[in-house]
Amino acid sequence: MNEIDNYDDAATLDVFNGEQETPRVENTSADYASPSLCVPLVTPMLNTDREYAQPDVIPEDPYMKLREHVFEVNSNQTCLKEVIHSGKFYDIYKADAWFVAGQDGVTSVVIKTPKDVADKNSDASLRSEIETMKSIPPNGHLVKLLATCTKEGNPTYLIMEFANNGDLKEFLVCHLTRITSVTDHHKQLLSFAIDVAKGMKYLAEQKILHRCLSGKHVLVFHKQGIAKMIGKISNFGYASSVTNPGRYQDMEKKPDYRWTASEVLMNEQFSLASEVWSYGILLWEIYTIGRVPYEAFTEHELIEEFIKGRRLVSPEKCPDNVFNLMLACWKSKPGSRPTMIDVVQDLDVIK
Template identity: 30%
Template sequence: CQPGFFKASASGEMCEPCPAHTERLGSGALLCPCTDGFYRAPNDPPTGPCSGLPSAPRDLVATTTQLSAGKLLLSWTPPEDTGGRTDITYSVECRRCEGAACQPCGEKIRYEPASAGLTDTKVSVSELDAHLNYTFTVEAHSGVTQFAAQGTPRADRPPSTSALTTSLHYTDPPKVTSMRVDERTSNSLSLSWAVSPRPRAQPRPIRYELTYRKKDDNLDVTMYTVLILEKSSVQINDLAPGTAYLFRVQALSSEGTPGGSSMEDEYETLPEAHLTQNNTAVIFGAAVGGAAMLFIVVVVLLVRKRRRNSHTRQGPEDAYFSSSEQLKPLKTYVDPHTYEDPNTAVLKFASEIHPSHITKQKVIGAGEFGEVYRGILKAPGRKEVAVAIKTLKPGYSEKQRQDFLSEASIMGQFSHQNIIRLEGVVTKFKHAMIVTEYMENGALDKYLRDHDGEMSSFQLVGMLRGIAAGMKYLSDMSYVHRDLAARNILVNNNLECKVSDFGLSRVLEDDPEGTYTTSGGKIPIRWTAPEAIAYRKFTSASDVWSFGIVMWEVMAFGERPYWDMSNHEVMKAINEAFRLPAPMDCPSAVYQLMLQCWLQDRSKRPRFPDIVSLLDKLLRSPDSLKTIADFDPRVSIRLPSTSGSDGSPFRSVSEWLESIKMSQYSENFTCAGVVTMDQVLQMKNEDIKNIGVRLPGHLKRIAYSILGLKDQTSTLSVFAV
């Protein structure tokens, strides 16, 4: 070969010119070595061109997504120069800086999906602290990066990194750490409290929400008083003499959301009459005090003995509601139907909005009472916000109007980031409206179906954690939802899930098969606990059962619970101890929690605080989600009843694909000549790939369905049992 050409071995083939970025040697070259700054990866052919290092990622930006969670999204665009390679990946490094001193962020910081080996140009970073400077460095890698690191000193190489320094300036409300009584009289109490230290960057002044009620208030509707305060002390007057009151104080965020609460503290006003301070009174008081002390000691001993004995005979009801005073939160939900005039409840719990401040933009759905619009709310002194507007259709009766507005009376009592927020109502004009925050991604079940297989188990469990936190808040408020289902969870742009649909007389499903009517109203059978179906016993424990079904819906990407079984089949199966099997690729720990939620004995089901705690634990240890629950395709993919004289469960390939939500591949099967179910039954994984099924989730779903079809007899016997 002439200079500038090479041939890998002595043969009769033509000499080839040296490829790009290689040195041109003298005549007779076997190879052309790479020039300085260019390399070949181990998998590159020795006769191929050499590659350079990628340049730095461009346009690195940080976007705050969830302030209260200390979370941001880093995104960038690919390098302008990839060095001639397509195997570009990215890594992210975080350093935390206080003043001039910087150190690695450590293991506390969480990256989703990972901090290295990224092929996408974005990464979510969470568990960040407020008011600290973070420097994020994003480096582009390729198959030759490792060889470059061994050769040219880093200072002499073109940079492959981009750096960005940012900080989170959110301020979570401080936690109230202690409360004390400074002064008491027979009809007043003076209280003050301490809060946790605040960040060095002083935010706006703190406001507090103080809630109190009588300790022995055993009414069905607990009466409580809420005060919004600008300082950490208060004097409360007009109290009853010699009465114990329970107090709770919470710091409010800048948006008015309650933060960490204090423990519930009890203080008592002085008795109305005081004895004069003479000797007789002192002696008499001492005698009474001694007798009282003796009495208290006896009572304590008796109570302890009784408690010890009662543990052995405590029934399911006692086990779940072990102490109503202890479990009942201070701020208890008030049923608007207890008001003689329902309009009073609306005025008490919801803000009135003038219709001129609302602009309807487009219809996004239809509710029981009328259409639902996306729109804009522009209230005086507030910035413009997107909202959802529920309307009441013309020709309504007064009862329909009251039922419509009762949802606002309920929603207005809640304030939590995982509960849909009520902006206000329009009641003083002809067309009544309920205005709530706008959730861009709509109902959770539809969102999951539209993004089937696109989210990791970690993301799905994160969504479940949000729903569980919302339900914990509702159960703490003594509110039972009764209709918890993925269709009643809304999703925003940040994939935050919020519990919605608090209508008391709502139509639970369009499908008449979706509900089971009893003398007390309609019940969504597939989501409802057996005791609620049989005895209308709705409690937080029945909401926990429903949450288990929601978990299944989420992990199955919006699949219908119990598939095409009828309501009577579902009830019969549940009573015979049948439980939904694990969805495909569902982590074992998540499925075990579902089974705990579906325990027949409601006293043994976990409570929402336990569920939130467990989901938090799983999210802190992502490796715990790698163990997948056992999956039986013959049970997990419900096959329709056999139809046709030949006993075949499907009459066509397209009908079969539609049943497993894979109808988008109908054309692929036809083009590949797979047009009968007999041909489908002969297919293997490689055959499915060859017709163009590339997504792992889709491939698995089709393959598992074929497995189930091959054992149709066994499938039907499973459901017969």
């Protein structure tokens, strides 16, 4: 399939319009009755001559000093308490752990472990995820790896910091209604957007592709003394290096196609530009308060819409400059999209 380069008939997908729950394709050609509902992809918004920002300066974190130390613990230093999420191959528990990450006494943690201890493929994949997380220097916008349990005779555990507010999608759907001020509401949404953008920028600097960014894979923390919630990127089970990006069709376990870049679905490799596309979908997810993009579309149907140049419409009450950024992230040509450095700069201006 060939991507279209001509946006004369570009259109957007009106997924949630009034009381209508079924996705509906809206045409933005001149003879359409209500062109205000849709925004075509026509005008680049980014200055390609801009100077790149310097890498973030992250406040000192006590766990950073432990990066070179051994993370390994025994399973008897942990106590599984309750299942937070049960997937096809892995269970994720809230747990207690003793003497991890240089902390005295007990620490509340999250433990990811294979559902079936005899499943060698799942165990190998989790060990690969562990090595990926170990290879990434700690950063305040990524969930912290606290310890691992990989010694023979123990179950394989990936032990991370506990997110006291669950994942971002859950938080948006279940808790954001507590914020009654429109101004505060926008500030918190934008804050989440900036948190994730900085995390993705950091991963790009480390030459890491996440390949599965969505609201379910961003964890929400509330830090004492800080009024706002903080979002951190998690789930590195799909991650790869920039030098070995892979293809969607070759993956045994595939990320959700609705957050996946158009060219990747059309059998091109993952790239830093496809990461930007996924970020744009997450940004839409944030500003729709946890809606599912392209909810009723199959993968094949979605590819057909992408070929026609169609994109999601602006979320209700979303600032124009935020939606323009989403559209920039969804440019058909990967090279025409902003970098994550550009995205962070644009969000800082909006802020």
